[in-house]
Amino acid sequence: xxxxKVHTERGALPLREAGPRxxxxxxxxxxxxxxxxxxxxxxxxxxxxxAEDVTSEVFMKALRALDRYDPNRASPxxxxxxxxxxxxxxxxxxxxxxxxxxxxxxRVPDLVADVPTQEERVLREERIEMILNANRSLRPADQxxxxxxxxxxxxxxxxxxALGISGNAVxxxxxxxxxxxxxxxxxxxxxxxxx
Amino acid sequence: MTHRRSPSDAxxxxxxxxxxxxxxxxxxxLRIEERPSFGPELEGELxxxxxxxxxxxxxxxxxxxxxxxxxxxxCVMIGGMAVPAARASVARLVRTVLEEAAPVLFSPAQEPQxxxxxxxxxxxxxxxxxxxxxxxxxxxxxxxxxxPQTVPGDFREAEYSYPEIMFRQEAENTIASFYPTxxxxxxxxxxxKLQLWVDASGRVDNIQMKEGSGYQSLNxxxxxxANELRFRPATREGTPxxxxxxxxxxxxxxxxxxxxx
Numbered sequence: 001x002x003x004x005k006v007h008t009e010r011g012a013l014p015l016r017e018a019g020p021r022x023x024x025x026x027x028x029x030x031x032x033x034x035x036x037x038x039x040x041x042x043x044x045x046x047x048x049x050x051a052e053d054v055t056s057e058v059f060m061k062a063l064r065a066l067d068r069y070d071p072n073r074a075s076p077x078x079x080x081x082x083x084x085x086x087x088x089x090x091x092x093x094x095x096x097x098x099x100x101x102x103x104x105x106x107r108v109p110d111l112v113a114d115v116p117t118q119e120e121r122v123l124r125e126e127r128i129e130m131i132l133n134a135n136r137s138l139r140p141a142d143q144x145x146x147x148x149x150x151x152x153x154x155x156x157x158x159x160x161x162a163l164g165i166s167g168n169a170v171x172x173x174x175x176x177x178x179x180x181x182x183x184x185x186x187x188x189x190x191x192x193x194x195x
Numbered sequence: 196m197t198h199r200r201s202p203s204d205a206x207x208x209x210x211x212x213x214x215x216x217x218x219x220x221x222x223x224x225l226r227i228e229e230r231p232s233f234g235p236e237l238e239g240e241l242x243x244x245x246x247x248x249x250x251x252x253x254x255x256x257x258x259x260x261x262x263x264x265x266x267x268x269x270c271v272m273i274g275g276m277a278v279p280a281a282r283a284s285v286a287r288l289v290r291t292v293l294e295e296a297a298p299v300l301f302s303p304a305q306e307p308q309x310x311x312x313x314x315x316x317x318x319x320x321x322x323x324x325x326x327x328x329x330x331x332x333x334x335x336x337x338x339x340x341x342x343p344q345t346v347p348g349d350f351r352e353a354e355y356s357y358p359e360i361m362f363r364q365e366a367e368n369t370i371a372s373f374y375p376t377x378x379x380x381x382x383x384x385x386x387x388k389l390q391l392w393v394d395a396s397g398r399v400d401n402i403q404m405k406e407g408s409g410y411q412s413l414n415x416x417x418x419x420x421a422n423e424l425r426f427r428p429a430t431r432e433g434t435p436x437x438x439x440x441x442x443x444x445x446x447x448x449x450x451x452x453x454x455x456x
Contacts, residue, residue, distance in 0.1 A: 030237075034229075035229060043227065048230065060240075060241065063241055146222075178215050178222075181218075182215065
């Protein structure tokens with residue numbers, strides 16, 4: 001095992017000597033970009049369990065397709081996010097086929113705002129839940145761009161790279177999607193208050 | 196986990212109308228936390244996958260190497276068929292195989308025995324041994340612990356012990372001390388289902404609320420109290436490990452039959 005090598009676009013790289021581990025490049029990507037992938041996926045899916053399944057699928061696919069990764073075409077993060085976007089789309093499609101798109105959103109414990117105390121965390125959950133509910137009711141293109149920005153934490157330039165559009169187009173789309181999200185959240189809130 | 200923003204991004208945010216700027220800030224402050232054990236679990240799965248599938252460990256040349264080998268074999272066979280002696284040998288071999296195989300294939304008496312398939316009994320639900328609830332003087336604080344989150348793959352197969360709550364009486368008293376007095380007096384109680392990450396030292400390192408009681412104060416009280424609990428940690432093959440535990444705290448006011456569940 002010590003002499004085993006993994007071949008990538010960057011040439012042959014030795015595997016770690018201490019037993020079978022992940023290929024070094026992949027290991028690094030996994031550690032560095034897993035939170036980004038997870039956050040993006042979680043922003044788009046209703047439950048943590050679904051997000052974990054899809055994130056696992058993303059890295060499994062990436063591992064299997066490692067030899068096909070071309071660093072000249074995309075950064076590892078963009079490549080992983082591309083796989084994630086497709087995986088989310090497939091997941092949502094399969095949910096629709098099973099007519100089970102509706103998922104209870106009564107708890108979102110892994111989604112928290114930057115607040116100092118647990119009491120405030122609890123108080124903020126309802127608000128976050130409302131925002132994510134609203135996000136999932138937007139058009140897929142709006143969900144996508146908002147999830148990249150606020151889920152994965154991409155800036156406009158990175159979103160442009162991921163979606164293959166210009167930075168200006170991203171700015172316009174984010175602006176519009178944000179406005180639509182805000183309207184939807186406010187509508188949900190007024191509906192709730194009127195009940 | 197803060198988001199990195201480029202200057203142009205900051206300019207974009209600054210260019211938004213005020214009401215959207217505020218919303219943009221709110222969304223940017225949103226944090227999404229992974230379950231602490233998710234990363235290591237997934238890494239384990241990936242390593243297993245990597246070990247299991249040597250074909251993906253090559254440089255992609257495996258696929259074309261196999262194709263090349265199959266093509267070479269086909270060439271040899273076709274070439275061999277062109278030689279009369281080889282053709283006769285192959286024909287003889289085929290005939291022999293067919294003759295021997297025919298009765299086996301068509302005799303019902305010799306139907307191959309299918310292996311017996313047994314469906315294993317499902318494993319008992321994994322759960323820490325903290326299900327008992329002792330009666331305490333009013334107000335009653337009822338501790339229940341339920342099945343911890345599913346533990347994947349190897350984790351199940353390994354010798355594993357579950358977290359156990361330590362100092363049960365003390366824990367009940369601790370939780371009782373967090374029961375808001377005003378709610379006790381008002382006869383308000385409820386159940387709060389929590390998910391606790393019990394680390395390898397037995398401390399509660401992460402608390403997530405799975406189901407609230409409907410009263411914010413009770414939810415908060417349960418979470419604060421859970422933070423004070425101490426567990427004997429789970430062990431895997433004798434080594435303490437962190438794990439998730441589902442834990443329900445029932446706040447039962449004194450005037451609702453103290454001591455009863």
